[in-house]
Amino acid sequence: MKMNLIKDVMARVAGTVAVVLMGAGMFGAPDASAGIANTKHNLGSSTGPASRVNSFSGTGEICVFCHTPHGSDTSAAVPLWNRVLSSPTIYTTYNSLGTSSLDGSTAPVGSVSLACLSCHDGTQAMNVMINQPGSGGYNSAGGALTGTWSGADQTNGMISDGLITKIGTDLKNDHPIGIQYGGGPKTGSVPAAPADYTNTLFRDADFNSAKSAVLNGQSVWWVDTTGGTAGSREKTDMQLYTRTDVTAVNKAGDGSAITLTGAQPFVECASCHDPHTENTTFLRIANTGSAVCLSCHIK
Numbered sequence: 595m596k597m598n599l600i601k602d603v604m605a606r607v608a609g610t611v612a613v614v615l616m617g618a619g620m621f622g623a624p625d626a627s628a629g630i631a632n633t634k635h636n637l638g639s640s641t642g643p644a645s646r647v648n649s650f651s652g653t654g655e656i657c658v659f660c661h662t663p664h665g666s667d668t669s670a671a672v673p674l675w676n677r678v679l680s681s682p683t684i685y686t687t688y689n690s691l692g693t694s695s696l697d698g699s700t701a702p703v704g705s706v707s708l709a710c711l712s713c714h715d716g717t718q719a720m721n722v723m724i725n726q727p728g729s730g731g732y733n734s735a736g737g738a739l740t741g742t743w744s745g746a747d748q749t750n751g752m753i754s755d756g757l758i759t760k761i762g763t764d765l766k767n768d769h770p771i772g773i774q775y776g777g778g779p780k781t782g783s784v785p786a787a788p789a790d791y792t793n794t795l796f797r798d799a800d801f802n803s804a805k806s807a808v809l810n811g812q813s814v815w816w817v818d819t820t821g822g823t824a825g826s827r828e829k830t831d832m833q834l835y836t837r838t839d840v841t842a843v844n845k846a847g848d849g850s851a852i853t854l855t856g857a858q859p860f861v862e863c864a865s866c867h868d869p870h871t872e873n874t875t876f877l878r879i880a881n882t883g884s885a886v887c888l889s890c891h892i893k
């Protein structure tokens with residue numbers, strides 16, 4: 595009896611494996627060697643693509659420049675983050691341009707954007723990390739891993755001046771980030787997930803409706819793109835980032851403040867970019883026909 599049960603379980607496990615493998619084949623899942631290793635986000639000393647210009651002799655690892663399995667910075671709204679974040683106050687944000695058409699409120703630079711900027715603002719060497727690879731090497735304030743940088747696009751391990759990839763601390767010339775989606779809600783709150791946040795509720799109706807769901811007890815929002823399954827959140831959808839750290843923010847233009855109630859969706863760097871993808875410029879979907887732009891903007 596017991597033996598039969600074990601056999602039964604084993605048969606089921608084997609069946610599951612077969613189905614998973616078949617699925618992987620049918621949907622053309624990428625093989626294990628593809629992905630971030632083939633991109634400019636592979637900064638380790640092991641080999642990468644010819645287009646990968648910067649590499650560091652101190653480690654052949656890839657993930658460690660951004661993630662650590664232990665001792666991560668829990669102030670970052672990014673999983674297991676291994677870099678020290680800058681103070682949000684060092685940045686100048688897009689809304690300070692004062693374009694009269696901007697409807698959304700701008701939050702302090704935060705969420706996943708602050709993590710991207712920990713390299714792309716060019717204020718900190720990319721081999722500075724909280725938990726270095728190997729035994730020991732933990733420093734909550736960040737310590738520089740020993741080694742040498744090579745590659746033309748960096749200077750002392752920081753993205754070089756004059757390159758477009760050095761976003762810097764002046765974000766006025768960049769697409770707004772830390773910005774409410776759809777100009778924010780007309781009323782000051784958005785419907786609780788999983789109710790969709792439809793564009794009739796936006797202050798600015800020129801945006802596509804956002805889908806929502808409750809995942810792990812947290813409200814999440816995204817904008818469906820044509821690539822994936824309608825209504826389910828995928829890496830190829832434009833991700834909106836839930837911010838609950840914002841209680842009041844200044845409105846662009848008139849300078850007045852509104853109070854935001856509850857969690858709300860914001861546009862951040864990783865709304866459009868996936869740092870792990872092999873797509874050109876890490877975009878979530880190809881921008882053919884400006885598909886990235888048109889997934890959010892109705893124009």
Ligand code: HEC
Binds near residue numbers: 661706
């Ligand atoms: C250049 C920085 C960078 C590198 C290198 C990097 N990641 Fe990430 N990773 C991020 C950021 C930023 C996020 C948060 C993205 C988001 O919120 O959508 C993230 C999120 C994740 C997540 C959770 C969300 C998801 O997409 O599943 C996993 C898992 C993950 N990374 C695994 C890895 C692994 C494994 C490696 C190494 C093979 C790696 N990452 C290398 C920046 C990086």
Ligand code: HEC
Binds near residue numbers: 659710714747868
């Ligand atoms: C550990 C440092 C690091 C972090 C963190 C990081 N990047 Fe990068 N990123 C780089 C480097 C280095 C390059 C290559 C720069 C160059 O060669 O000009 C790069 C290049 C890029 C490029 C241009 C790719 C190309 O093909 O030209 C994009 C887009 C980009 N990063 C977006 C992001 C976003 C979005 C995030 C956060 C989700 C992020 N990065 C986080 C280091 C980082």
Ligand code: HEC
Binds near residue numbers: 862875877886
């Ligand atoms: C609204 C969408 C969107 C947001 C938000 C966004 N980007 Fe981009 N980004 C793009 C697109 C589209 C491109 C490709 C531009 C091109 O083809 O020249 C790009 C290109 C880049 C490049 C490469 C520039 C080049 O020409 O080599 C970097 C680096 C980059 N983004 C980093 C960031 C960082 C860091 C943030 C957050 C501070 C951010 N992006 C926010 C859409 C976005």
Ligand code: HEC
Binds near residue numbers: 770817865886
């Ligand atoms: C993830 C959704 C999203 C994507 C993708 C996106 N945008 Fe935006 N964009 C926004 C939001 C939200 C605002 C802020 C609008 C407001 O509050 O009035 C904005 C603002 C802008 C503005 C400034 C408007 C102003 O009044 O100052 C321009 C221009 C713009 N986007 C162009 C683009 C272009 C070009 C692309 C493609 C490269 C793009 N956007 C992709 C969400 C997005």
